Amino acid sequence: MLSCKPLDSFPFVRSRDVEEAREALASVYVRPVLTPARGAEGFDARINVCPLKSFGVAYGSFGTEVSFDFPASGYFSQIFPLRGKGEMLCGGAAVTLTPGASALVPAGLSHQANYSADYEHLVLRISAKALTGKIDALDRGRRQHAVAG
Numbered sequence: 001m002l003s004c005k006p007l008d009s010f011p012f013v014r015s016r017d018v019e020e021a022r023e024a025l026a027s028v029y030v031r032p033v034l035t036p037a038r039g040a041e042g043f044d045a046r047i048n049v050c051p052l053k054s055f056g057v058a059y060g061s062f063g064t065e066v067s068f069d070f071p072a073s074g075y076f077s078q079i080f081p082l083r084g085k086g087e088m089l090c091g092g093a094a095v096t097l098t099p100g101a102s103a104l105v106p107a108g109l110s111h112q113a114n115y116s117a118d119y120e121h122l123v124l125r126i127s128a129k130a131l132t133g134k135i136d137a138l139d140r141g142r143r144q145h146a147v148a149g
Contacts, residue, residue: 005046005048005059005061005120006048006059006082006122007048007049007050007057007058007059007122008048009048009050010048010049010050011048012024012028012047012048012049012058013025013045013046013047014045014046015044015045016043016044016045017043018034018036018043018045020045021034021043021045021047021062022034024045024047025047028049028051028056028058029070029073030070030071030072030073031071032068032069032070032071033068033069034066034067034068035066035067035068035069036062036064036065036066036067037064037065037066037067040064040065040066040117041064042063042064042117043062043063043064043066044061044062044063044064045060045061045062045063046059046060046061046062046063047059047060047061048060053130054126054127054129054130054131055124055125055126055127055130056124056125057122057123057124057125058122058123058125059120059121059122059123060120060121060123061083061119061120061121062115062117062119063117064117065114065115065116065117066114066115067112067113067114067115068112068113068114068115069110069112070105070110070111070112070113071110072107072108072109072110073107073108074107074108074127074128074129075107075125075126075127075128076104076105076106076107076125076126076128076131077104077105077123077124077125077126078102078103078104078105078123078124078126079097079102079103079104079105079121079122079123080102080121080122080123080124081097081098081099081100081101081102081119081120081121082099082120082121082122083099083118083119083120084099084115084116084117084118084119084120085097085098085115085116085119086098086113086114086115086116086119086121087113087114088103088105088111088112088113088114089111089112089113090103090105090106090109090110090111090112091106091109091111097113097115097119097121107128108128
C-alpha cells in the first residue's frame with residue numbers, strides 16, 4: 001500500500017543512510033548536524049522540499065529518534081508538527097513539538113531539536129531579508145496613503 005505524505009510531488013531525500021541525508025540537508029540548510037539516537041535502528045529519511053524564491057516549504061520524517069543541531073541562518077522557520085513528539089531548544093527556551101501546535105525559530109538563532117521515531121512535520125522557511133523588505137514596503141505604502149488621504 002502506498003502512503004502519500006505532504007509535498008510528495010517534491011521529493012528531496014529518500015535514504016536509509018544517515019550521511020547521505022546529512023549531505024542533502026546541508027545543501028538546503030546551514031549544515032545541520034543530524035544524529036540518530038544511540039542504538040536506534042530504522043533510520044529512513046523522507047524529506048520533501050518545495051523551494052521558492054524567498055521561502056520554501058518542507059516535510060520531514062526520519063523513522064527513528066533523531067537529534068538535530070541547526071546553526072543560525074538568515075531564515076525564519078515556522079514548524080508545524082503533524083505526528084509524534086519533539087522538543088526544540090532555541091534562545092534558551094524549550095518548546096514541546098506536538099501536533100496542533102507550532103514553533104517559530106527566529107532568523108539569526110541556532111536551535112536544537114529532538115524528534116520521536118514517529119515524528120513528522122512541515123516547516124515553512126522565509127528569508128529574513130525578503131520578509132523585512134516586504135514589511136518595509138508595506139509600511140512605506142501605508143505612510144504614503146496616510147499622507148495622501
